[in-house]
Amino acid sequence: MQIPIFTVDAFTSWSFSGNPAAVCLLENDLNEDLHQKIATEMNLSETAFVRKLHSMDDFTKSSCFGLRWFTPTNEVSLCGHATLAAAAVLFRIQKNTNSVLTFVTLSGELKARQAEDHIVLDLPLYVTYPQVFQEVKELIKAAVGDMVVQDLRYSPDTKKLLVRLSDAYERSVLEKLQVRAQDFLSAEKTGKVEGLILTLKGGSSGKHEGYDFYSRYFGPWNGVLEDPVTGSAHAVLGSYWSEQLGKKEMLAFQCSRRGGELKISLRNDGRVDIAGQIAIVLKGSLTF
Template sequence: MEIPIFTVDAFTNVPFKGNPAAICLIENELQDDLYQSIAAEMNLSQTAFITKRNSMDFSSGARFGLRWFSPKCEVPLCGHATLASAAVLFYLKKNVNPVVTFETMSGELHVRQHEESLIMDFPLNKPQPQDQHEMKDLLKAVVGDLPIQDVCYCPTTWNLMIRLADTCDRPEAEALLKNDSTGKIKGICVTIKGAPNALPGYDFYSRYFAPWYGVLEDPVCGSAHTVLAGYWSEKLNKKKMLAYQCSSRGGELELELRDDGRLNISGRAQIILQGTLKI
């Protein structure tokens, strides 16, 4: 079996920045263990698998199946690998449709082109305030003694969000695993307010850690921004925001809360590698 495979840097217009995802074009569904083995082999935060629907090809079809796998397990929602998947369809396969629809574990996700960006129609996941004292050991492992302004949790994405009053150093991922006593956390967002009056005008900054998925730090996490957007929109009283995830690679996301309760996430992508996976 030969599978077309691509590496795409998402949420950036510069190669080797943003978040790299491996994208595989699948003619027919594979066994789950094979999906997982391929993702482990690629060893990126996410490997995405696009499958055809209704016998259409990747250039003319408007609807596709999409699954995401970390090196450790399948995940229910992934932003950067969805952006990267759409980039392969639009930029390489020259898909003729104005919008492509992905059937996923999180429902239908739509992606369209707008100038040099791709705009994803995603769910909006608003987090709920949490009692800091109930998870003090975990918070200590993440941010040390830095002052914490808010702690929120999103049960839909299993993400814990920590808003700091100041910047923080990178936590040790192994410490996060040891100090999660709830069993309900799959990722941690650390965020601070930006300075929108200073160029380039980011409304907030973040970092994202998901050792539970086998990803120590995710360079740019689109799904985490479904939570961050819900939080910061209320705090800043804004529906349109510009966000920056300040990992070592870094990435920029444009966010817009829609009147129908969903979220548009916009970003750019660079395809840096294409080849054939032989199994």
């Protein structure tokens, strides 16, 4: 059996930066256990499976497809960068003729459209709520040591904990922070956290002027120690920073080693548009 497979670097225009995702195009249903086996074999933070919903569907002409995402250890309910990668394969490689694609997912229907040199994702916007420090103090200690935490929020819909560092810190502090994400598994005592976001307000001067906020994201609970650029985390960050900054249009940078840029636009319908560029780095076939 052969399956077309691609590797796409998302939220970047340069190869070997941004966040890589594998994308498989499924002509027919795949045995359930093979999804996880393939994702484990690819060993990227996410592998996306795009499937036809009807036998007569066509990757070039149809506008609606099924989409699932798997980390090396489990299936997840939402992944932004792998959705961006899936849309890129359909738009750029399959030359899909539709202006908007719809993906049927565990998070409902998600849409993707082309806008000049970006692909724009229509994602849910997730509200955050104040989090009591004492409940997660061991996890915070494991993540940032004695650094000053300015705000602490929790997103129950995504099970992500948002840790805002003091505005006194520069971007370089976040970039240089040494994090042992594997330690989070034993430090997290509440049982409700499945992802940790570190974030910092953007600077108004210097060489990085123009970014509204910065972040890093860690997900050892899903087999991903640090994710290079995380669309789903920005569906949380977008909600938080819009409230803090009083803005609906924002530019964000995720400060992983690979790094990536995201354009964020809050919509009036309670959702968020997250736009990014892509670089296609691999085309091939899985054979088994």
